[in-house]
Amino acid sequence: MRQEVTVRVNDKAKAEFQRGYPLIAKEALENADVLETEGTIVNLTDKHDKFLAKGYYGKQNKGYGWVLTRNKDEAIGQGFIERTLAAAIAERKTFYDDPNTTAFRVFNGEGDGFGGLSIDYYGGFYLVSWYSEGVYSFKDEVIAALQNVADCKGVYQKKRFDAKGQYIEEDDFVAGERGEFPLIVKENGINFAIYLNDGAMTGIFLDQRDVRNAIKERYAKGKTVLNTFSYTGAFSVAAALGGAMKTTSVDLAKRSNSKTIEQFSVNGIDYESQDILVMDVFNYFKYAKRKEMKFDLVVLDPPSFARSKKYTFSTSKDYTHLMREAIAITEDKGVIVASTNSASFGMQKFKGFIEKAFKEEDMSYKIVEEFTLPKDFRVRKEFKEGDYLKVLFVKLGKRKNVAES
Template identity: 50%
Template sequence: MKKITVRTKAAKKLRAGYPLLVAEDLNSPFLEDDFAQFFDEKGQALGTGYLSKQNKGVGWLLDSSSVKIDHHFYVEKFVNARALRANFYQDELTNAFRLFNGEGDGLGGLTIDFYNGFAVFSWYNQFIYSQKKAIVKAFQVVFPDIKGAYEKLRFSEAALESQHIFGQEAAEPLLVMENGVTYATYLNEGLMTGIFLDQKNVRGALAGGLSTGKTLLNMFSYTGAFSVAAAFGGSSQTTSVDLAKRSLDKTREQFLVNGIEPESQKIYVMDVFGYFNYAKKKELTYDMIVLDPPSFARNGKKTFSVAKNYGDLVKEAVEILENNGTLIASTNAANVSDKKFRQMIEEALKNKGVKFTVFQEEKLPADFHIADSFPEGNYLKVLFIKIKK
């Protein structure tokens, strides 16, 4: 195992349990992917982990001791993760949730999700993927009830995006349930499955009655999951807007598997800002609007980023929101802090001259277990805002 010396500031973070290493933390140039023991500049041990570049950082601290990273280490991590989620297995209304949440469960670079008896592994760097055989073997010891598994390779060097790795193959679509609502998922269609499990609480609020009797506009709707939850919860009508052509059939399917006639809802394949203009021309207004854009998107020559343009979305939404309407503002952009996100929204609302109250706030659901020492792992930010014009 390689011995790596880190700088003084990094040593302080690692001692406090902070798990992520970045290039600036290392005293020597970045070395090839491998397990490593980390030391401060005085030669004092800081713990064991590994180095491997990924979209955030160059490595992870896994343990504050000099423990060997082997089968027993992985088994222990999975045993602890399963125990933390015991109540999710007993929830008769939900059978899709996160089983293992990377650094939150002590193994940065890997997440595992549960979809109605099946597991989906997501690998975030080359090195953790090279440990796949040992990790999957340990997983099967702790989760013998898993029918079959798939994997998603979420690092740039990967030769493929998705494949089946063991056990049975899932039906297509595989129907899962969350808060009593059914969703059609596809476990082997690229990096996406058809539903983002981190939005469980927001969909739960819609399905639980927040949208009853209200019209809802769902922007950047993807497969229409928010719309389906709202319709299930008694929304008088939903409108789903997404630029991707596949969103039409995917959204129709989500309504159909819940016994809701797609023709009773509205689904548009178009640019979100284009739809705002269309709605204003047609004098359309909504009781609720959901804004959950990707962190970054490009449409022709136009680009959108949450960090720069979220306020513009909010301003547009206010113009077609009913008086005393609800705006659900959401982002999973890790590069935008909670404080900055709220500031962007409040600035946009003040610019529009409206009164507003944040009446509910959501972060990641409990199955997305977060390490206390790594608060930025709780990347999801959702504000429910009542707006009075």
């Protein structure tokens, strides 16, 4: 039997919970000391002991847990999880029915009613990601519920927590049959090789699907493309299939070379006709400026925080500088795809970083498209932090020291 405790919240938090806010923050709780074992069911009440909501205790970087229901009598068990999962799967019917896209998010944490948990679909296999010990305590109920409501070839998992917040290496196979990897999935007709059994990442970030499609369909044809922080080269593949003249992929991780070669190869693209470079992105900027290189399309999708031998990069502090570096090697009237997955600030602040960069470069620009999370990454209007992805397609004006040709 799962432990259940009552926790009082302060007046400010009471108003937020009544509006539907799902995150249980530490500062909202007046007697947080009663919380001992992660996975404990938490009944939230006001200072007059009036019931507000029910959730679970699970510590992650966002807080102390998540609200699951506002029904005092609703039991949090396999039945609840099955109903929640079934509703989420029904919302993705159009994705399941699309033969050109066989990888997408099935369950997106608090957006689908159970914070701290995400489930992705990869060509018949499901990948469950756990973000706290608290949500991991529901493992048996979640896996059983998933197998009951979905047609699963097999189930894999990623435990994205430990004392330091790092990924824990272990056998990621959970249930069903084991997959043969790489597993080839489709995204808007593009092939991607993915691995569910090889560390924290799978080989593709599903939340960038709409952005890759935009590059392929509207921006790449006949262009030279630079893909920085390129990971497995997914943006480069999309650009090449969209008719790019040439792509250049740059990433510091040594394995990015073989991974990018693999992604080109599964799409029938001659990887030797593309440039794939293993080096620090900031060193590449210096090299490109020294060689007076310019690109028509530059993709900037850095991690929120990164460290190399010479540089430490933090999105909130350094994106303006990164943008200036990109502007310097982008052609006049070229496009920079500026992207961040940082949840620590909103779209307006991100646009401010872009504006500051162009102002410092004394250049005009125009935002021609912007993207947030795709439809399968459901978010709640009461929890704006959940819509973490911010992508801007920024078209450069003319440099003021360059005469019109």
